[in-house]
Amino acid sequence: METSPDTCGQRTVQALLLLCLLVVKAAAGCLKPSGRENIVLSTKALLLNDYPERVEVTLECANGYERESGSGNIACINEKWTEPDLICKKKDCGPPETQPNMRFNISAGTLFGALIKATCDEGYKLTGSAYKQCFPAGWSGRAKCIIVTCPKPPEVTNGRISWDAQNLPKYGEIIQYTCDEGYTLIGESSIVCSATGKYNSQPPECKGVTKEDRSTPASPAQEASTSADASVTPTASTTAAVSPSVRGGLNILTAVNTTTSVTSSTSSSVPGSYDEIEDVNKDSGNVPVIISVIAVSLVVSIFVFFIHKFLLRRKGSYDTREDLKPELLQFQNL
Structure with a gap:
């Protein structure tokens, strides 16, 4: 039986068409799966060149997220990927x-x-x-809190401070100040290192005590007492002589010279002399005391003078008119 050329040609064409269909069907598959906000392909899935039918790949949580549930596996079925069941949540840095x-x-x-x-x-x-951020590996940033320090405490003239350490004073530490003997502390006796790195107040001063501060000025009562203690000894003497004039030549009567001497002396029973008062005045510079002594001396002198006058008037000589008797005798003889 002979075969016609047309029949052979048809059979050949059918075989070629079947082979092409098989090749095309074998080459069919899925496209590369795309990730989501918090889901990405695993490293192994990324290394594949194509994704044929029935192939399976694995998804995983993106960096900064962690698996909450699901397996993460998907497959290519009828040129489509199955829905993933993986659920990812943000990582908690705590x-x-x-x-x-x-x-x-x-x-x-x-x-x-x-x-x-x-x-x-x-x-x-x-x-x-000052800020930290939560990253996949944990919190970022490094910080440390260190204590505040203040500058070296200032020295004070004629005084001392309690701080002798080599390190700077720290927050809350107290520095004490004391003055040398003979000096007075003006201001606060201590300063404190504050949170701002400065001291809460200025350091004090040591002020010297002067001679005027040590001595107390004399009061008026003390000055009067000093004047009364001074010794004063005034002396006054007066001598008077009375001689009646002789008008005749006979029976000359001469009045006896009368001498009156009054001595008044006032002395203080209180110990101390004028020299001691003068020394006190020099030390204290109290000039009114000298003026008081001079005034008292003048008053006593005037008093003594008037006493003396009074005594003279009381004890004075009497005029007996004896000098006129010779003249009367001459008239009688006539």
């Missing part, structure tokens, strides 16, 4: 590690991407970054 004298404001939360601020207690200052 409260930052506590540090001495440091506090954190975590009101913004502690999940991935959160930003918090660090502050120090009173009397401490922050070194490093």
Whole structure:
């Protein structure tokens, strides 16, 4: 039986068409799966060149997220990927590690991407970054709180301070001041290192005590007492002689010279002399005392003078008119 050329040609064409269909069907598959906000392809899935039918790949949580539930596997079925069942949530960094004298404001939360601020207690200052952020590996940034220090305390003239350490005074430390003997402290006796790095007040001063401060000025009563203690000895003497004139030549009567001497002396029974008063005046510079002594002396002298006059009038000589008797005798003889 002979075969016609047309029949052979048809069979050949059918075989080629079937082969092409098989090749095209074998080459069919899915496109590269796309990730989401918090889901990405695993490293192994990223290394594949194509994703044929029935192939399976694995998804995983993005950096900063962690698996909450699901397996993360998907497959290519009828040129489409199955829905993933993986659920990812943000990683929680938790409260930052506590540090001495440091506090954190975590009101913004502690999940991935959160930003918090660090502050120090009173009397401490922050070194490093003041903010921390939650990253996949944990909190970023390093900070430390160190205590505040004040400058070296100032010295005071004619005084001493209690601070002799080589280090600078720290927050809250007290520096005491004392004055040398003979000096008075003016101001606060101590200063404190404050949280601002400065002292709470200015250092005191040591003021010297002068001679005027040590001595107390004499009161008027004391000056009067000093004047009364001074000794004064005034002396007054007066001598008077009375001689009646002789008009005749006979029977000359001569009045006896009368001498009156009055001596008044006033002395103080209180110990001390004028020299001692003068020394006191020189030391204290009290000039009114000398003036008081002179005034008392003048008053006593005037008093003695008037007493003397009074005595003279009381004891004076009497005129007996004896000098006229010779003349009367001459008239009688006539």
